[in-house]
Amino acid sequence: xxxxxxxxxxxxxxxxxxxxxxxxxxxxxxxxxxxxxxxxxxxxxxxxxxxxxxxxxxxxxxxxxxxxxxxxxxxxxxxxxxxxxxxxxxxxxxxxxxxxxxxxxxxxxxxxxxxxxxxxxxxxxxxxxxxxxxxxxxxxxxxxxxxxxxxxxxxxxxxxxxxxxxxxxxxxxxxxxxxxxxxxxxxxxxxxxxxxxxxxxxxxxxxxxxxxxxxxxxxxxxxxxxxxxxxxxxxxxxxxxxx
Amino acid sequence: xxxxxxxxxxxxxxxxxxxxxxxxxxxxxxxxxxxxxxxxxxxxxxxxxxxxxxxxxxxxxxxxxxxxxxxxxxxxxxxxxxxxxxxxxxxxxxxxxxxxxxxxxxxxxxxxxxxxxxxxxxxxxxxxxxxxxxxxxxxxxxxxxxxxxxxxxxxxxxxxxxxxxxxxxxxxxxxxxxxxxxxxxxxxxxxxxxxxxxxxxxxxxxxxxxxxxxxxxxxxxxxxxxxxxxxxxxxxxxxxxxxxx
Numbered sequence: 001x002x003x004x005x006x007x008x009x010x011x012x013x014x015x016x017x018x019x020x021x022x023x024x025x026x027x028x029x030x031x032x033x034x035x036x037x038x039x040x041x042x043x044x045x046x047x048x049x050x051x052x053x054x055x056x057x058x059x060x061x062x063x064x065x066x067x068x069x070x071x072x073x074x075x076x077x078x079x080x081x082x083x084x085x086x087x088x089x090x091x092x093x094x095x096x097x098x099x100x101x102x103x104x105x106x107x108x109x110x111x112x113x114x115x116x117x118x119x120x121x122x123x124x125x126x127x128x129x130x131x132x133x134x135x136x137x138x139x140x141x142x143x144x145x146x147x148x149x150x151x152x153x154x155x156x157x158x159x160x161x162x163x164x165x166x167x168x169x170x171x172x173x174x175x176x177x178x179x180x181x182x183x184x185x186x187x188x189x190x191x192x193x194x195x196x197x198x199x200x201x202x203x204x205x206x207x208x209x210x211x212x213x214x215x216x217x218x219x220x221x222x223x224x225x226x227x228x229x230x231x232x233x234x235x236x237x238x239x240x241x242x243x
Numbered sequence: 244x245x246x247x248x249x250x251x252x253x254x255x256x257x258x259x260x261x262x263x264x265x266x267x268x269x270x271x272x273x274x275x276x277x278x279x280x281x282x283x284x285x286x287x288x289x290x291x292x293x294x295x296x297x298x299x300x301x302x303x304x305x306x307x308x309x310x311x312x313x314x315x316x317x318x319x320x321x322x323x324x325x326x327x328x329x330x331x332x333x334x335x336x337x338x339x340x341x342x343x344x345x346x347x348x349x350x351x352x353x354x355x356x357x358x359x360x361x362x363x364x365x366x367x368x369x370x371x372x373x374x375x376x377x378x379x380x381x382x383x384x385x386x387x388x389x390x391x392x393x394x395x396x397x398x399x400x401x402x403x404x405x406x407x408x409x410x411x412x413x414x415x416x417x418x419x420x421x422x423x424x425x426x427x428x429x430x431x432x433x434x435x436x437x438x439x440x441x442x443x444x445x446x447x448x449x450x451x452x453x454x455x456x457x458x459x460x461x462x463x464x465x466x467x468x469x470x471x472x473x474x475x476x477x478x479x480x481x482x483x484x485x486x487x488x
Contacts, residue, residue, distance in 0.1 A: 003331040064469070068462040073412030075432045076458075079439055079451040080247075086444070088246035169316030171415035172432065176439045176447075189318040189415060196325055196419050209322045216319075220311045227310075 010203035015210060021183065022204075026211050028100065029187040032174075033167035036107035040163055043108070044115030045156075049145045051116070052123030052152075053131065063120060069113040078176030081106040085177065098179035103187075106173040111163040118162060122155020123148045158226050165219045169212065188212040253445035254452060262449075264426060269453060271343070272411065272430040279350035279410040283358045284403050291362025291402070292388045296374065306363060312356040317349075321416030324349055328420065341422035346430070349416040354406035361405055365398025366391045397468055404465050411457055431457070 014022060051063055084090050085097040085105070096102040126148065134147050149156060171189040178185035180194055188208050195205035257265060294306055326332055328339040339345040369391060377390050392399060414432040421428040423437050431454040438447035 003329065003335075004326055004333065007326065064466050068459075068466065071408050071412070071458055071462050071465075073414075073432055073454055073458060075412065075414050075435045076451045076455050079435050079447050082439060083247050083250050083444060083448060086246055088249075090247060092246065165314055169318065171316075171318050171418075172436055176436055179440070189316060192318050192322055193415060193418055196322060197422060202326065202329075205322055206326070209319050212316060213319055216314060216316055220314045223314070224307055224311065 007202045007206055011206035011210065014203060014207040019204075019207065022207055022211060024183060025186050025188055025191045025208060028185065029168060029189075029212075029215075032100070032103060032107055032187055033164050035104050036111045036167050037160060037164045039104070039108040040111035040115050041160060044112050045119065045149075046145075048116050048119035049123065049148060052120035053144060053148055063117075066113065066116045066120065070117050072110075072113065074110055074170060074172040075176065077109050078106055078173030081109065081173070082177050097177070098181060098185070100178065100185040103174050103178040103185050106177040107167050107170060110170060110173055111167055114159050114163040114166060118159035119152070119156055122152040122159065125155065126151050154226055154229065158223055161219055161223055161226075165216060165223075168215050168219070188215075250444050250448045254449035257446060257449040258453060265446075265449060265453070267426060268429050268431055268434045268450065271428070272432075272454075272457075275343075275346055275350055275417075275430055276407055276410040278347045279354050280403060280407045282347070282351035283354035283406045283410075287355050287358025287402075287406070288362055288392070288399065289388075291359045292366060292391060294359065295363035295366030296387060296391055306360075309356065309360045309363065313360060315356070316415070317353055317413050318415035318419065320352055321349055321419035324352070324416070324420050340420060341424055341428070343421070343428045345420040346417045346428050349420045350410040350413060353413050353416055354409045357405040357409060358402050361402030362395075362399050365395040365402060368398060369394050397471070401465060401468055404461060404468070408458065408461050411461070412454065 048066075051059065051066060081102065082097060084092075085094065085102050086092055087095070087097070094101075096105075130151060131144065131148060134144055139147065168187075169189050170187065171193060174180070174185070174187050174190045175193065178190070180186055180190045182191075182194065186194065188211055191208050192205050192212070195201045195208065290309075294302065294309060324345065325340060327334050328337065328345060329335055330338070339348070373394060374387065374391060377387055382390065411430070412432050414430075414436055417423070417428070417430060418433050418436065421433070423429060423433045425437065429437060431450050435447050435450040435454065438444075438450060
C-alpha cells in the first residue's frame with residue numbers, strides 16, 4: 001500500500017492548493033454537464049411527456065426504442081457525431097470538430113436517452129386516477145402535461161440528475177469528438193485518461209479522479225435521497241411484473 | 244452528406260471483405276464480453292440473491308450501496324486498477340497492466356453492479372407469498388435461492404444481458420488498464436476510439452457499425468424478454484415501489 005499512499009499524498013495538495021489545470025478541467029466538465037443536460041431537457045421533455053401521456057398507435061414501440069437508446073455505446077455516438085462535424089460532413093461548415101461545442105452536441109445526444117426513457121416511466125408510475133380525472137374535468141394537453149410533470153417531479157428530477165451524472169463521467173465520446181486537447185476541451189474523465197496513458201503523471205490523475213469522485217458522490221447521494229423520499233419513490237433499474 | 248456517405252462507403256467493404264484487424268478485434272471483444280459476464284454472473288448472482296432474499300441487519304444499506312455502484316464512473320475504476328497493478332503497486336507483481344487479463348478484470352468489475360442490483364431487484368419483485376410459503380414448508384437457504392432464481396429467471400437473464408452490454412461498450416477503464424494496444428487488447432469500443440484519434444475515420448466507422456449491430460441484437464433480446472413471460476420488463480423506472488420497504 002505504500003505506493004498508493006505516497007501517490008495520494010502527492011495528489012491531495014494539488015487540489016488543496018488550487019492547481020489551475022485541475023480547476024479549468026473541472027469548470028469545463030461542469031459547463032459541459034450543465035449545457036448538455038439543459039439542451040437534452042429542452043429537446044427531450046416534450047417528447048418524453050408525449051410518450052408518457054400519449055394514447056396513440058406505436059407508443060409501445062417508441063417506448064421500447066427510447067429504453068433501448070440508453071444502451072447506445074458512447075463511442076458509437078462519438079464516431080458518428082465526429083463524422084458529421086468533420087470538414088465535408090453535414091455540419092462541417094460549422095467548423096466545430098475538436099472543439100468544446102462539438103462535444104456539447106455529442107453529450108446532448110448521450111443525455112437525451114435518460115430524459116426520453118426515464119421521464120415517461122415516471123409519468124406512467126403516477127396514480128392512474130389522477131390523469132383520468134384531469135382529462136374528465138376537461139384539461140387540455142398543455143395543462144395535462146404540466147400536471148403530469150409537476151406530479152412526477154421527483155422522477156423527472158432523478159432523470160435530469162442521471163443525465164447530468166452521465167455527462168460528468170463521460171470519456172469515450174468526449175475523446176473522439178473533442179480530440180482530448182489539453183486545457184481546451186478535456187473533461188475530468190478524459191483528463192484522467194490522458195494523465196495516465198500519455199504522461200504517466202499519477203498524482204495529477206489521482207487529483208483529477210478525486211474531484212470526479214466527489215462530484216459523482218454528491219449526485220449519487222442526491223439520487224439516493226430522492227429514492228428514499230416521498231414514501232419510497234424509487235428510481236433504479238428494476239424488474240417486476242407489469243400490473 | 245458527402246463525407247458521412249464516403250466514410251460509410253469506405254467502411255462497409257472493410258466489414259464484408261474480412262479485414263483481419265477488424266476480425267481480431269471482434270474476436271477479442273466477444274472473448275472479453277463472455278469472460279467478464281461469466282465472472283460478473285458467478286460472483287454477482289449469489290450476492291444479488293443474498294441481497295434480495297436475505298433478512299439481515301444492514302441489508303437496506305448494502306442495497307443502497309449496490310445501487311450507488313451503478314453510478315461509478317468507469318474511468319475511476321480504471322484508474323484504481325491501474326494504480327493497484329503498477330509495478331510499485333500492491334499487486335504489481337502480477338504484471339497485469341497493458342495485458343488482456345487486465346481488460347477482463349476491468350470489464351468484469353464494471354459489469355458486476357448490474358448482475359448484483361438487477362438480480363436483487365428481480366427477486367424482490369416476486370410475489371412475497373411465494374417465498375414465505377416456501378420458508379414455511381421448511382425450504383433451506385439453497386432451496387429458497389434456487390426457487391427464487393427459477394421464478395425470477397427472466398429478470399435474472401435481463402441482469403446478465405445488461406452486464407454483457409456493459410462489457411461490450413465500456414471504454415474508459417480498459418483504455419487505461421489495457422493501454423489500448425493496437426491489435427492486442429483492443430475491444431471494438433476502444434479500437435473505434437483509437438482509430439478516430441489516428442484520423443482513420445473509415446476504420447473507425449466500420450468498427451462503430453459492428454459494435455452498434457452487436458448492441459442492437461442485444462437490446463432486441465432484452466426487448467423480447469420484456470414482452471415475454473407475462474409482461475415482465477426490465478428498465479429504469481421511477482414509480483411507487485411498494486415492495487421497497
